[in-house]
Amino acid sequence: MNDNDIPSTPARRTDADEIARLLPAPGRWDLPHEQHLHHKELLMQRIDRDQTSEGHQASRRHDQASRPPRRLLRPAVLLPVTAVALSGILAAGIALTAPDGKPATRATDTVRPATALLNQISAAALKGDALPVRDDQFTYTRAKSREADITSGKAVVGPLKDRETWWSQKQGPLHKLGLAKADGETLPINAELGDTDGTPAGINRPTYRWLAALPTDPDKLLTYLYAKTPKVDEQERDQAVFDRIGDLVGEVMPPETAAALYRAAAALPGVTEAPKAHDAIGRHGVGIAREDTTYGTRTEWIFDRQDLTFLGSRSYLTKDTSYGKSGTLLSSNAVIEHAVVDKAGAEPTDPPRTTARSQES
Incomplete structure (x- = not known):
């Protein structure tokens, strides 16, 4: 019997299985394209911060310094994810990718004010x-x-x-x-x-x-x-x-x-x-x-x-x-x-569609 024949047990559960168990069922609500990218970027930042925290920080400093700048468009989830990153995701309601490829979220995280x-x-x-x-x-x-x-x-x-x-x-x-x-x-x-x-x-x-x-x-x-x-x-x-x-x-x-x-x-x-x-x-x-x-x-x-x-x-x-x-x-x-x-130089005869309001101080 090889590894592929071993049935899945709690002792051999992968990080992906654990995340799937902890996460709620993905929603079906669509987000505007720019909001989806915003959530995705926040998720990547949380993952990066977790990877560079405390015990890993010193050993990874050189690799991060030589790594090229990270692009905005990245996979929605990188596995494995530690419990710290997972708890941050759940607390912030970051958008993930549903099985049908559409973004899903379980909270009301807002887009940038502009x-x-x-x-x-x-x-x-x-x-x-x-x-x-x-x-x-x-x-x-x-x-x-x-x-x-x-x-x-x-x-x-x-x-x-x-x-x-x-x-x-x-x-x-x-x-x-x-x-x-x-x-x-x-x-x-x-x-x-x-x-x-x-x-x-x-x-x-x-x-x-x-x-x-x-x-x-x-x-x-x-x-x-x-x-x-x-x-x-x-x-x-x-x-x-x-x-x-x-x-x-x-x-x-x-x-x-x-x-x-x-x-x-x-x-x-x-x-x-x-x-x-x-x-x-x-x-x-x-x-x-x-x-x-x-x-x-x-x-x-x-x-x-x-x-x-x-x-x-x-x-x-x-x-x-x-x-x-x-x-x-x-x-x-x-x-x-x-x-x-109807003619260049002619003044409008109808009431104006846009009129200046009184000046404010």
Whole structure:
């Protein structure tokens, strides 16, 4: 008789059997993808801490120092697991993998605050009213903004300006994309630099039809944005995508697209809450932010505290640079109104869909 012929007995029970006995039956509740990864990372951290504790710490120090950085995506459970790690798992309610491959949990461990807030913003956006837009019309946005001029090598912040834009919704490449009006001066919006045949609808000219065609699955949408977002010098790739999402959510778009963009942003690394965020006209709200540690800049999105509608954004330096000291404003804007009109330069006739609330101190 060999080992394979020996029946399983309590004396020969493996660590895996012991864990299976102690763990409750796996649940069947699905978690959002980012929450599942969050739980999985917590589990890996607990296992690593247990492996390096007390009696094993000295003997394993050299191996850990030479081990390559651990990736986030790892198996849900590593066996064997000691009783200390197991008790930590049970106490925290960490998500494990059920037999059908779906994540399961037995507790209410929460996701990071920024993810929870973006999920709420996404749900609110999904309830918004859709503005019907024809290809022969223009989307209209009225805003107030301030920008820093860096042509001198220093960031010189300009005054607050009124700005109106009309974006053509025509399909196909265009040489004239619309109109922009700032402080009474009206200028054409021309094709992107290098688009000799005109700029087509896309990430650099987000028409309503193009936005409506974007995938609404957050993972697929994020993959698409990473592929299409232009690279900017040495800017962090995650920051470039975050900033591009911020540009898009300030446009007129279907509620389903807005909701998907916010959920895609929730999966970006480094995204945090910004509790003191305010827009260009001083409206304070709940904020979402991300810092580019390479450039030393921070971008914030501001949302109304009551209905979570998008109010505007701002960016500023987070460290001293040749352009200015930490805290120097780079840009700030406040969305006042969105509408759809039949002609570039025409003022909306219907009541505004987005109206500035009174300024808060």
